[in-house]
Amino acid sequence: MKKNREFFVEFLNSISHFIGVGIGIVFLVMMIRSCIKKGNAYTPAFIIYGAFFIFLFLAxxxxxxxxxxxxxxxLRIFDHSAIFLFIAAxxxxxxxxxxxxKKMIFFLVLIWVIALAGxxxxxxxxxxYDKQKTISVILYIAMGWTSIFLLKPIFLKMPREFLFFLVAGxxxxxVxxxxxxxKKQYSHVIWHFFVLGAAITHFIGYYQYLI
Incomplete structure (x- = not known):
């Protein structure tokens, strides 16, 4: 009975992020088409972002x-490492x-060095895994919220709506x-949907205001 329940929970965990793989593929195609249409100079950066979006959910x-x-x-190594790499992407x-x-180069190098170190x-x-779980969570959050150092240039150069999507994600x-x-039975499934929701929120902001 316990094994059946564990299997079902893992099935939900897997399916919840398999949805993310499909969404990521659609998003990548959308970004490439939009970048080509608009002649965006940073098309490779959006391709990297889309590729790691897919990699995150696939892992x-x-x-x-x-x-x-x-x-x-x-696979746990790939799963957890993908988070660092996706944040950088x-x-x-x-x-x-x-x-x-120089600021652009500094932040690019910094964020990718952190991702590789992670x-x-x-x-x-x-x-x-169990011993370093808390450390991992702290590192993920800290890395993600280094975005506060970009708030001023974002505020000056981007529409306010973009900042909303960035902060909301x-x-x-x-959360x-x-x-x-x-350590509740379905807590990890809920976490997965938060991740999916956050990733989609960021994508909407990127697609609408960055490309």
């Missing part, structure tokens, strides 16, 4: 959809659009981590 789908213990432990189009010169940390933490991610930390 999660596979991790929760596979039961082999060894395979699951390996999400920052990239924003940084390129609102910053220039990925290495996840690899080195193999088999220590950040709040959804942050979602409450459920991520919980």
């Amino acid at each position: 999660s789908t596979l991790y929760h959809g596979i039961w082999n213990k060894r395979a699951k432990n390996i 999400s920052f990239t189009p924003v940084i390129l659009t609102v910053l220039s010169g 990925t290495i940390y996840k690899i080195l933490s193999y088999g220590k 950040g709040i959804l991610y942050t 979602g981590t409450i459920f991520y930390k919980m």
Whole structure:
């Protein structure tokens, strides 16, 4: 009975982010078409963002959809590392659009160095998932909210509506981590939908105001 319940919960976890894979593919196609149509100079940045959007949800789908213990432990590294990489990919189009010169280079390098450091940390933490869960949550939130350092240039160069979508997505991610930390039966499924909602919220802002 317990195994059946665990299987059902993992099935929901997998399906919830499989939806994200499909949405991500649609979003990527939409962004590429819009970038080409408008002649956006930062098309590669949007392709990277869209690709990591898909990777984030695909890694999660596979991790929760596979039961082999060894395979699951390996896929967990991809699942958790994808979060760091997706955050960096999400920052990239924003940084390129609102910053220039040395500031742009500094923030781009900073955010990708943090993402790579987080990925290495996840690899080195193999088999220590429970012990480093809290640290991971803190790192995810801290990395995401480094966006506060971009608020001034965003405020000066972008429509107020874009800032709304950016902050709203950040709040959804942050509130979602409450459920991520919980040990209730369906709390992780709820976390997954918060992540999906936040990612969609950010995409809407990007598609409407960045491209």
